[in-house]
Amino acid sequence: MQNTSINFKRQVTIKLADVKLQGALSRLQTRFVEGRAAVIGEINDLQETRTAAAAIRDRVLNDLEYWLLHFEQQAIARGAIVHWAETGADVNRIVAEIAARHGVRTAAKSKSMVSEECGLNDALELAGVEVMETDLGEYILQLAHEAPSHIVAPVVHKNMEEIADLFAEKHQLPRKTDIAELCREAREVLRPAFLNADMGISGGNFLLAETGSVLIVTNEGNGRLVTTLPRVHVAITGIEKVVPTLEDVTTLLRLLPRSATGQSITNYVSVLTGNKDSADHDGPEHFHIILLDNGRSSLLGSEMQEMLRCIRCGACMNHCPVYQNIGGHAYGWVYPGPMGSILTPLLGGLENAPDLPNASTLCGACAVVCPVKIPLPDLLRKLREKQMERGMKSRQETFMLKAWAWLALHPAIYAIATKIGVRLMRILGGKEKLLHHLPGARGWTDGRDFPAPAGMTFRELYKRGVHK
Amino acid sequence: MNARDKILSKIRNSQARTAAGSVAGTVAQTEMRDSYLALHPRGPLPPPLDNLVAGFKERAIKLSSDVMEASDSKDVPILLARYLSERKLPVSGVCWPSLAGLPWSTAGLDIQSRPAKNQDLVGVTGAFCAIAETGTLMMLSGPETPATTSLLPETHVAVLDPRRIVATMEDAWNLMRKEYKQPPRAVNFISGPSRTADIEQTVTLGAHGPYRVLLILAPL
Numbered sequence: 001m002q003n004t005s006i007n008f009k010r011q012v013t014i015k016l017a018d019v020k021l022q023g024a025l026s027r028l029q030t031r032f033v034e035g036r037a038a039v040i041g042e043i044n045d046l047q048e049t050r051t052a053a054a055a056i057r058d059r060v061l062n063d064l065e066y067w068l069l070h071f072e073q074q075a076i077a078r079g080a081i082v083h084w085a086e087t088g089a090d091v092n093r094i095v096a097e098i099a100a101r102h103g104v105r106t107a108a109k110s111k112s113m114v115s116e117e118c119g120l121n122d123a124l125e126l127a128g129v130e131v132m133e134t135d136l137g138e139y140i141l142q143l144a145h146e147a148p149s150h151i152v153a154p155v156v157h158k159n160m161e162e163i164a165d166l167f168a169e170k171h172q173l174p175r176k177t178d179i180a181e182l183c184r185e186a187r188e189v190l191r192p193a194f195l196n197a198d199m200g201i202s203g204g205n206f207l208l209a210e211t212g213s214v215l216i217v218t219n220e221g222n223g224r225l226v227t228t229l230p231r232v233h234v235a236i237t238g239i240e241k242v243v244p245t246l247e248d249v250t251t252l253l254r255l256l257p258r259s260a261t262g263q264s265i266t267n268y269v270s271v272l273t274g275n276k277d278s279a280d281h282d283g284p285e286h287f288h289i290i291l292l293d294n295g296r297s298s299l300l301g302s303e304m305q306e307m308l309r310c311i312r313c314g315a316c317m318n319h320c321p322v323y324q325n326i327g328g329h330a331y332g333w334v335y336p337g338p339m340g341s342i343l344t345p346l347l348g349g350l351e352n353a354p355d356l357p358n359a360s361t362l363c364g365a366c367a368v369v370c371p372v373k374i375p376l377p378d379l380l381r382k383l384r385e386k387q388m389e390r391g392m393k394s395r396q397e398t399f400m401l402k403a404w405a406w407l408a409l410h411p412a413i414y415a416i417a418t419k420i421g422v423r424l425m426r427i428l429g430g431k432e433k434l435l436h437h438l439p440g441a442r443g444w445t446d447g448r449d450f451p452a453p454a455g456m457t458f459r460e461l462y463k464r465g466v467h468k
Numbered sequence: 469m470n471a472r473d474k475i476l477s478k479i480r481n482s483q484a485r486t487a488a489g490s491v492a493g494t495v496a497q498t499e500m501r502d503s504y505l506a507l508h509p510r511g512p513l514p515p516p517l518d519n520l521v522a523g524f525k526e527r528a529i530k531l532s533s534d535v536m537e538a539s540d541s542k543d544v545p546i547l548l549a550r551y552l553s554e555r556k557l558p559v560s561g562v563c564w565p566s567l568a569g570l571p572w573s574t575a576g577l578d579i580q581s582r583p584a585k586n587q588d589l590v591g592v593t594g595a596f597c598a599i600a601e602t603g604t605l606m607m608l609s610g611p612e613t614p615a616t617t618s619l620l621p622e623t624h625v626a627v628l629d630p631r632r633i634v635a636t637m638e639d640a641w642n643l644m645r646k647e648y649k650q651p652p653r654a655v656n657f658i659s660g661p662s663r664t665a666d667i668e669q670t671v672t673l674g675a676h677g678p679y680r681v682l683l684i685l686a687p688l
Contacts, residue, residue, distance in 0.1 A: 024668075031669035044514045052511040059504075065479045066501060078650075084472040136675060137666035153666060160668050183664055183672045190676065195586055210505055211651050221619060221662035221677025228615050228654065239475065244504060246641040251511030253637070261665065264527075265602040268677070269657040276653055279611035281583040283653045293475045300482035 001119050001147060005332035005344050005353035012359075015326040016447070024157050025327055028150070032318040035262020036369070042264055043254055053255055054373040056248045057309035060209075060240075064300060067209045067242045068291070074212025078274030080287040088118030091292055095120060095201070095234055096127035098288050102232045104129055104198040110216070110223040111135035112203030113151050113312065114236050114292055116334045117347075120201070131201070132193040134222040136186050143170045149328030151335060152260050152314040157327050190222075200226030200284065204237030205311070206252065207289075210245045213273040214289060217256060217266040224268055233284035235272070239291045240308040252311060255371035259313040295347040303382055307342050309372040316366035316376055322359050331356065338366040338376045345383055354392055357383035396440065418457045426455040510638050520600045520633045521685070527603030528683055531660035532673060538686040544627055545575035551682055552577075552590070557623060561590025565612050567627060583614035584621055591621035591678075594688070597632040597640050602659055605683070606640045609654035618658060624678040626658075629688040 004011075015021055043049050060067045072082045085091040091114075099107070107129055109115070121131045121142070133142040137155040141148060143166055148154030155163075160179055167185055168175035176182045202223055204214040214235045216223045227233050243249045257263040276283030299305055317323040317337025328336035332353070333344045341356040350357075357380050366376040387393055388401070407414045429435055429452025438445050469477070517523040525535050536547045552559050560578035563570075568581035584591045593613070595605040605626055609615045618624045634640050637657070644651065662677030673679060 027669050031665070042514075043512075045512050048512045056511070062483075063497075063501070064483075065476055065485075068476070068479075070501075070505075084470075084475050086471050086474060090471060134676065135666070136664045140666070153669060155666055156669070163667055179667045179670050180672050182667060183675060187674070187676055191586065194676070210508065213651060213655075219662065220664045220675035222675070224615070224619050224656065225676055228619065239479075245508040247508045247510050247638055250637045250641070254511075265531075265604060265657070265659045267531075267659050267662055271651055271655040272653065273651045273655075274653055277611070280609065280653060281611065281614040282616045283609060291475075293478065297475060297478040297482055300479055301484060302482070 001116050001334050003333045003344065003348045003352055005348070005356055008330060008332060008353070008355035008359065011330035011332065012326050015330045020159060020162075021157055021327050022325075024159055025324055028153070028156050028318060029324055032153075032260075032262065032314075036259055036315060036318070037262075039258045039262050039264050043258070049251065049254060050371055050373050052251050053311075053371055054309060056243060056251060057311075057372050060242050060244065061300065061305060061308050064239070064242070064297075067244060068239060071207050071209040071212060071242050074209065075274075075289055076212070078212050080212065080274055080289050083288060083290045085290055085292045085294075087294055088120075088292070089123075091115070091118040091236060091290055092120055092123035094288075094290055095236070096124060096129070098232065098234055098286075099124065099127060099129045099199060102198065102286060104232060106130045106132070106193070106197050107199040107201050108132050108134050108193050108197035108222075108226045108230060109138075109201040110203070110218065110226045111138050111154065112201065112236055113148075113334055114203055114238055115201065116148060117292070117294060118236075120236070129199070132190070132197070134190050134193065134220075134226060135218075136183065136220060136222075139186060139190065140166065143167075147329065148334070149336065150314060150317065151312055157329065194222070194225040194229050197226070197230045199232040199234060200228075200230040201234050201236065202227055204235045204241060204289070205256070206249050207237065207242045207291075208244075208246065208249060208271070209242055211271075211273055213271045215249060215269065215271050217253070217269050219261075219263075219267045221268060224270055227270060227272055227284070228282050231284055232286045232288070233272070234288045234290065236290045236292065238296055239293050240296050252371075256311055256313050259315040259369065259371045299346060304342070304346055304379060306374050307339070307346065307379060309374050310339055310343075311372055312339075313371055315369040315371065316374075319365040319369050321361060321363060321365070331359075338380065339374075342376065342379045342383065350383065350386060350390075350392065354387065357387065400440065415457070415459060419460070422453040422457055423455055425453050428452065513636060513638065514601050517600050517635055520635060521630045523600040524598055524603055524633045525685075527600065528660070529603070531603050532663075533603065533660045533681045533683050536682065536684045538684060541627070541686045541688050542571060544684050544686050545570050545572045545577055545579075547684055548592070548625055548682070549575040549577055551625075552623070555680075558589045561592060561621060561623070562588050562617060563592035564594055564614070564617060566594055567592055584616045584619070586620055588621050590623045590625065591617040591619075592625045592627065593617050595626050595628050595632070597634055597643055598628055598683075599635070599637055599640055599657075600633055601636045604637075605658040606644075607654075607656040607658060608644070608648070608652045609656070610652050615654050615656060618656070619677055622674070622679045623682065624658075624661075624680070625682045625684065627684050627686055627688065630685045631687070
């Protein structure tokens with residue numbers, strides 16, 4: 001998928017004014033935020049479990065080569081073919097080669113954010129393979145030629161009316177007006193795609209080193225269908241997704257669905273190992289696993305390594321006041337919200353996404369809900385530091401930061417400047433005690449007024465004993 | 469250098485290790501990794517349940533599965549016939565070979581022992597075991613236990629021996645390790661009917677898999 005993060009600020013203005021989008025985003029807040037809150041307490045000791053989950057991910061990341069090779073060895077022993085891909089383009093080439101080798105004409109695909117990184121669908125269409133997205137959300141997006149706006153609920157930005165119009169137009173069937181009817185229509189349209197597909201394409205939530213298995217969590221059953229019916233199965237995932245043992249993945253599974261959708265477990269958890277046996281009635285004859293790097297290895301051993309713990313639950317974006325107001329498309333690439341604001345600059349270049357590390361109030365909600373304890377606000381702050389060090393900030397921002405730093409180091413002058421500042425702002429605030437414009441802070445005052453200070457600084461008030 | 473070697477060398481470089489030092493590792497490192505795999509330690513567990521069967525039923529119903537109980541497996545077909553007729557559902561379908569011996573036709577059902585096809589509307593399976601913590605079935609694929617039977621039909625019926633209910637997924641893995649050396653091609657954990665919440669985050673039962681899951685607890 002093309003990275004358009006450079007347009008972030010322009011997109012934000014458009015998204016904030018989009019009434020339909022704002023309605024859709026408010027639903028996300030109630031269903032996902034409240035959904036998580038309702039079930040996360042089921043976990044016996046949440047903090048202990050989060051600590052254990054982070055330790056499992058760290059064990060792998062600190063020794064990634066060993067665990068990857070162990071996984072590869074076990075997977076090959078069971079008959080899978082393991083491919084390694086440095087870039088998204090390499091993934092596309094490998095899948096096209098697999099398709100050509102097995103005479104594949106049609107592919108049914110379950111949701112995979114890694115495949116979105118690669119832009120796999122377009123590449124396969126060019127190679128003459130017809131690809132059908134089968135996750136309901138991804139199918140809707142494929143019909144509408146749109147990109148996902150959330151890593152778990154890809155079509156969160158669309159409402160039922162829009163989807164009803166889209167289905168009526170594309171399916172040439174009477175327009176449905178009810179969500180259950182729309183779901184049944186999609187089921188009936190897509191069933192033949194599963195039955196006729198030569199190849200099934202899935203992601204992989206986890207790779208199990210102990211058994212050489214790919215684990216996927218799904219709700220709709222499409223993940224099971226695309227990995228059971230077609231004669232070829234290709235699973236695509238990132239190199240960081242390895243987990244040592246079945247017990248380790250079980251600990252992560254207590255956290256993942258609860259954090260993502262507020263479910264104590266997803267409907268299906270499928271652990272896929274090797275090809276079908278000669279006596280089996282179902283299962284693929286050929287199982288290919290593609291491990292994508294795409295810049296992940298460069299985060300190892302760096303101050304950003306903790307980002308690779310991510311298990312893609314989406315809780316950070318669901319709880320982010322910025323994501324809640326602008327949705328996922330404004331971020332300009334596959335991964336939105338706090339995790340995307342870190343991953344996009346790291347995988348696609350800080351210079352291509354200069355606004356993302358700053359698209360956060362650092363309120364800390366993301367770090368509180370992250371099931372694997374990624375210190376997301378700290379990582380965002382580190383990216384901002386990098387921007388400053390590399391001279392990537394605007395002249396105005398650099399000047400302001402330097403001026404503030406100088407003031408902060410000179411307390412006497414700081415006291416005088418703030419005394420003048422708050423008095424001036426009180427006068428400008430007038431009777432309403434509100435500032436409609438503030439030089440250098442249009443981003444703030446365009447949408448709302450700035451409350452005028454009371455007229456004295458905190459230190460003045462403190463000295464007078466107002467605190468008593 | 470192929471892509472595999474390049475990626476592995478990037479990993480080593482990022483972590484400032486040499487090829488020899490990384491995979492081979494020191495003796496202590498190797499022992500640590502081996503013992504971790506051999507011991508596969510458990511993480512924090514949920515509090516133990518007093519009654520596995522009651523706990524399993526409660527959680528399964530919460531996840532929209534239907535639950536029935538029989539004191540004898542011979543009564544399973546009668547219970548299923550009642551369930552299907554109450555819901556005006558078709559009375560024909562398929563089952564796993566291990567359940568072919570139940571008196572289906574006596575109960576007025578036409579249940580054939582073969583893997584499911586697309587047009588089959590009822591699929592009857594057993595289960596390897598079930599997990600009380602989440603109300604989940606654990607299915608192991610194989611020639612006698614085809615995965616499609618619990619997937620293609622609109623109604624999935626699982627006949628489960630209550631003695632095969634374990635407390636946690638960790639216990640289920642151990643049972644699998646005890647009875648089989650390695651996982652089969654597909655291990656599927658099933659927790660209720662397929663569902664989607666992609667449209668307006670509204671949960672709708674029956675996406676691409678079954679619309680309903682009936683669990684019949686009966687000694688097998």
